[in-house]
Amino acid sequence: MNQPQIAKKTFGYYSVIFIMVCCAIYISYFLAGGSFIWKVDGFTQHFLVFNEYMTLLQDVIRGKGFAQWDWSIGAGADTIISYGYYIIGDPFVYLGVLFPESMREFSFHFLIFVRVWFVGASYLFFARKFNVSHRAGLMGALMYGFSFFAIYNMTRHPFFILPMIWYPLLCLGVEKILRKESGVLFSMMVAISAIANFYFFYKLTILTFIYGVVRYILLYGIKPIKQAVLTLSRCVLYYAIGLLMSAILFLPMVDGFLHASRSTGRSPMSLFYYPLAYYEGLIYHLFTPGVYFWMVGGFSIFTIFTFVFLLKNKRNVAGVMLLILGIFTLFPLFASFMNGMSGPYNRFSFAIPLFLALASSQFLDKRQELQLKHFTYMFYLLVLFTLLYAKVALLEEKYSYYLLPIALGWLMWGILLYECKKQVTKKYVPLLLTVLVVLNMATNTRAFYYDYGRNMISSTVELHTAIEQYENVLGGMEKLLPTDERYRLGVTSRDNQVRNQFIYHDLKGLNTYLSLTNGYVADFAEELEIGTYQIIQPLRSGMDDRRMLNHLLNVEYIITNEKNKRYLPRGYEVIDQPTIIKAKRQQKANVEREPLGVDFTELYLKRYHALKQPQYDPNYVIAKTASSFPLAYVEDNMMLRQDFAKLNPVEKEVFLTKGVVVEDALGRTTMKDDDFTVKGLRELDYNITYPYERVQPLSKTVFTVRPGGGEMHITLPNANALKRSELYVRLEGLRYKNAEESTKYDVRFKYEGRTKTLRQSDEHAFSSYFKRDNMFVNLGYTKEGKNEITIQFPDAGRYYMDNIVIYALPARNKTDEKLAAHKQAHALTITNFENERIEGTINNEKEGVLVTSIPYAKGWQVTVNGEKRDTIQANIGFIGIPLEKGKAHIVFTYQNPYLLKGSIVSIVGVLLLIIVGRIARKKRQ
Structure with missing residues (x-):
């Protein structure tokens, strides 16, 4: 307690060291052409969305307004929902408007560094509540700020850094409530984290609740019940107020999520255990950069000594939280729960470095409590990890990557042991250990970026080239x-x-x-x-x-x-x-x-x-x-979706050019599926041969593919049936098994110089996984009718199919042009087309449905001759409007349905916080 506590100078020292470490790590990285724009999501999502949003904001400043619907996002989409997941609620991103367009890439990188600085700064605010000393707080801030979860997401998903900032402050808010102090900080942080990203807000809510329960029990025990209920009520009240304050963006985002295409179904893998390789990765990635199922390791080797300290101090909130989170990482069930009952990704692992840093800071302050027997435990742990890491270093030939953290660990152990044996607390020891921890974190970071480690630099877009690539x-x-x-x-x-x-x-x-x-x-x-x-x-x-x-x-x-x-x-x-x-x-x-x-x-x-x-x-x-076809036209030939679902894919495609699919009959006559036929559509006979020995057929539709891949040849006896037609292949009832129990496989189709590959994603790729029961592929138009199709199977394993169906559909330009001309004759004459408003007129010969290719969304409002009309789902995914016979002036307007409601709720939340805050202040006084 006699040591100087965390103060302004701590933040100053932290800032100086942060800049120095960043220079040591990243100057050579940027000189080598590296960037923080990952070639996958970074290039196609994060930087592109950042660039566009900065343009939108600067246009708002110029007085051009903010369009809530944008036709350039897919087939058209809500701007707030599309960008809100990434950027709209991120308070740091608004600093980007201060930079000119020519510095857009620089500002993107600069703001990533700003976020990471705030990671360590938020830790200092949190640790100060635990009376952590200046030196120990400094080491903990650097350990947390340069933890691998933050470093990994600098290049992967920059907005994933945000929960590392919010979580310490949420815990600090809970800490203040538990100590009968103000709950305003807690409400503010609930609001900020809910606005920033609802996906991580879900995780933050659970993690904050767990922290609150653990901390309350450690402070007060289970009894008395009345005090526990009152404390819980205060937490719930301030949480609810924070949630109300966030409604302006939180409500639109939740609505967007509930109507989004992202799969939130149950994980297809077992929820009781991970693959064996995952548990091996937990060990090997503990002190080296690595990620498996989003369990992000790369912790400082100093935490080996922290674990021993926690064994001695069992009633430590950091130790209890680490135990709970550690158990969570062992079973997919917990990860799935933390991920909204979808894929068992351990994205909650951003919380682990916080408690490791706090425990390490506390250990540094209380290291004199350790005895020689504790150093014996540390010795055995170091020996164990030395042997494990030496083994994998030999196998992978990455000696610096695996052995440098171990060497630093032995050096730290020696310094601590020397101090213990001298039985004198040395003032320079915290400085030496902080330097070694910083060196440890810096070398781990470089190992992630460079080719002697994970070589992340090769997975990023070359610096200063992203805009040019978009342009071209x-x-x-x-x-x-x-x-x-x-x-x-x-x-x-x-x-x-x-x-x-x-x-x-x-x-x-x-x-x-x-x-x-x-x-x-x-x-x-x-x-x-x-x-x-x-x-x-x-x-x-x-x-x-x-x-x-x-x-x-x-x-x-x-x-x-x-x-x-x-x-x-x-x-x-x-x-x-x-x-x-x-x-x-x-x-x-x-x-x-x-x-x-x-x-x-x-x-x-x-x-x-x-x-x-x-x-x-x-x-x-x-x-x-x-x-x-035009953007909007009238169609009077309707089919219910349940009947439409019974058609084969070619029949479905043809029907959509001749009619409209509706969810409800609207009191009108609809066509049945068995009444609809496609003129000229043929199912073709075929023969199957396997030209190479790598494919072993077991039946017509069951075969085994050996390593190296194989292929089947489909021969069509009646080649004349193909001429001037489009050719389609459908593999029905697909199933696949291999020795590795992976569900991932490709099927490659080749015909007349065209190659198309369809993929069944691996069940562990939760963002893209869905089960393909069938594969349907368009092989294109054939004029002469080549009679051989090649289907390749690059992945070894056993394939099962219920059936293979091949369709040929005549394709004539004149027929298509005549059909399009008919649609144009019954089209809406558009007189005004803007992002949020479409206006036009039509003279309808008979009643029908105005079919559009505007994606179906609640926010679209329609008036017909000044009278408000309800929209319907047309062709499953788009907007339709029932129309009567005669002339009609039609206006489409878009506004996010929850933005105004959310704004009102947010104002109510702010007023409640002011009222409750004043009442609480008077009670405390």
């Missing part, structure tokens, strides 16, 4: 497109690199890759068995190049690399580039001839952008079709 994703060809945005732009199944980049270019596409994606649109994609479908990417990669689906969803243009031309759907013809450029020049000339208006600045900018000479990649092409 379509080869610059998007600049040649018409400025009328009432059409959609598509890609082919080979353009998997195009995910969220339509957002950057502000183009109406279909591709999206975000954690919260419209669940109704996902249901549509699943019902149609679109081969490229993934849970959070429902309409990705050209919808398997299925021409009728592209027509249905208003895709008029497709941009792709020239080498992918053979994947273009039938009827999409490449436009000659000189013709496009000539038309574009004429458009520029028209801009030049515009009369001068009042706003000279706007006119100047308009001319400047029009006259810029864009760069085009000659390897890219634009294809156009005359058969795309």
